[in-house]
Amino acid sequence: MLLPALCCLLLLRSCCPVTADAAEECHRFTDLNLHNSIVGTDLKVQLLLYTRENQDCAEDLSQESASNSSHLRVSRKTVFVVHGYRPTGSPPVWxxxxxxxxxxxxxMNVVLVDWNRGATTLIYHHAAKNTKKVADILKKHIDKMLNEGASLDDIYMIGVSLGAHISGFVGHMYNGRLGRITGLDPAGPLFKGKPPEDRLDPSDAQFVDVIHSDTDALGYREELGHIDFYPNGGNDQPGCPQTIFSGSQYFKCDHQRSVFLYVSSLQETCNIVTYPCDSYKDYRNGKCANCKAFLPLTCPVLGYYADKWKDYLVPKNPPVTKAFFDTATKEPFCITHYFLDIISWNKNTRRGYITIKLMTKAGNTTESKINHEAAAFEQYSQVSLLARFDQDFEKVSRISLTFSTGSIIGPKYKLRVLRMRLRSLADPERLQLCRYDLVLLENIETIFKPIPCQNMQLQ
Known part of the structure; x- marks a missing residue:
């Protein structure tokens, strides 16, 4: 039985040979090099479609209508991902x-907007000049989708650097009716001071969220969305090189961090909670930890799920909210916030800094140096310090405190602590840890076992 069946199969193949055209062609992001950057590139846009049916093999939508596409379903949400300036021509690593x-x-439909030919050049001005041309091309393709039954509510654009402004231009052409735009460190050079129609703006979509990670160099400092997130204040990002001797990473690490923060939010391993605030200084001083305005939600989270706060954020007048937060040095970037409350009983005011370390029975440790601003410890007054840890321990067996005035020479001081209390900001119901009657010698680590606060009474 097997031999006749095999013969029939071979006969069918000989009669109906499979051609190369029958196999699906996989399209790839344009890969250029420094030579292309030096001579410059003419603008050419390629739209690479990925869905769950072809997540490893992109379809090129550039010449197709929605109805002719093998994988595009206009009833689904469509996310356009738009990159920025490419000085070396290589595809973005993210x-x-x-x-x-x-x-x-x-x-969903995920469309990579590949305009590497047009973004690859040593002359940044040439790439910036192409942004509105790219937006015009995207508008034509979105129009095709709308003609096939797509809804503007389901169009979501994620733009990186120059790509953020391209997304804004598209949204402006639709009078702000796009569902959402996320700007990842929108480009600052050549766009600072421009009117709303010439850059990303809150009016470009129903909801616009922006992450600013390099405001002192390649990024845009001012607010551009309904909510603008400023990780680590928006300037230097932890883990990024601080000197030019680190090569290209010195120039692009801070700028790219916005992308990696967003990508991290897609994992759902942890939520990066942010704190609406007037300034980074106020956030670091613990003045913006109250999230009751967002009940039943918490404070806004960064990234993909930021639109959960749309109903609260968009109606504001003006429709702008700034949110600050700190991050760890690497993915998933989440940190845990605690308040360290200290009541001192020194007769004279002591000004200084606190370093707190948490330890588990297994020997794991995590540390927070609260050294951005000297705290003033006054007799019988409570000082609440915002402590930030890279790890969150369910059970803490030991705590250490170190007091410092920041002075290398001169007399050593003592901080007499009547009570210290550690309370979780993310989980107010978590057991609070306390300790009573401590003397902290300057620059000397004091280790102790904490006690549940409900077992203690101040006298």
Whole structure:
């Protein structure tokens, strides 16, 4: 039986040979090099479609209508990912990560907008000049989708650097009716001081959220969305090189951090909670920890799920909210916030800094140096310090405190602590840890076992 069946199969193949055209062609992001950058590139836009059916093999939508596409379904949400300036011509390192994680979260259309030919040049001005041309091309393709039954409510654009302004231009052409735009460190050079129609603006979509990670160099400092997130104040990002001797990473690490923070939000391993505040200084001083305005939600989270706060953020007048937060040095970037409350009983005011370390029985430790601003410890007055830890321990067996005035020479001081209390900001119901009657010698680590606060009474 097997031999006749095999003969029939071979006969069918000989009569109906499979051609190369029958196999699906996989399109790839344009890969250029420094030579292309030196001579310059003419603008050419390629739209690479990924769905759950073809998440490893992109379809090129550039010449197709929605009805002719093998994988595009206009009834689904469509996310356009738009890159920025490419001085060396290489594909962005984050492309695959953002595509795969978006498709893991939701059954959607993900379209990589490849305008590498046009973005690859040593002359930044040439790339910036192409942004409105790219927006015009995207508008034509979105119009095709709308003609096939797509809804502007389901169009979501994620723009990186120059790509953020391209997204804004598209939104402006639709009078702000796009569902959402996320700007990842929108480009600052050549766009600072421009009117709303010439840059990203809150009016470009129903909801616009922006992450600013390099405001002192390649990014845009001022607010551009309904909510603008400023990780680590928006300037230097932890883990990024601080000197020019680190090569290209010195120039692009802070700028790219916005992308990696967003990609991290797609994992759902932890939520990066942010704190609406007037300034980074106020956030670091613990003045913006009250999130009751957002009940039943908490404070806004960064990234993909930021739109959960849309109903609260968008109606504001003016429709702008700034949110600050700190991050760890590497993915998933989340940190844990605690308040360290200290009541001192020194007769004279002591000004200084506190370093707190948490330890578990297994020997794991996490540390927070609260050294951005000297605290004033006054007799019988409570000082609440915002402590930030890279790890969150369910059970803390030991705590250490170190007091410092920041002075290298001169007399050593003591901080007499009547009570210290550690309370979780993210989980107010978590057991609070206390300790009573401590003397902290300057620059000397004091280790102790904490006690549940409800077992203690001040006398």
């Amino acid at each position: 492309l695959e990560g953002i595509v795969q994680r978006l498709l893991t979260l939701q059954d």
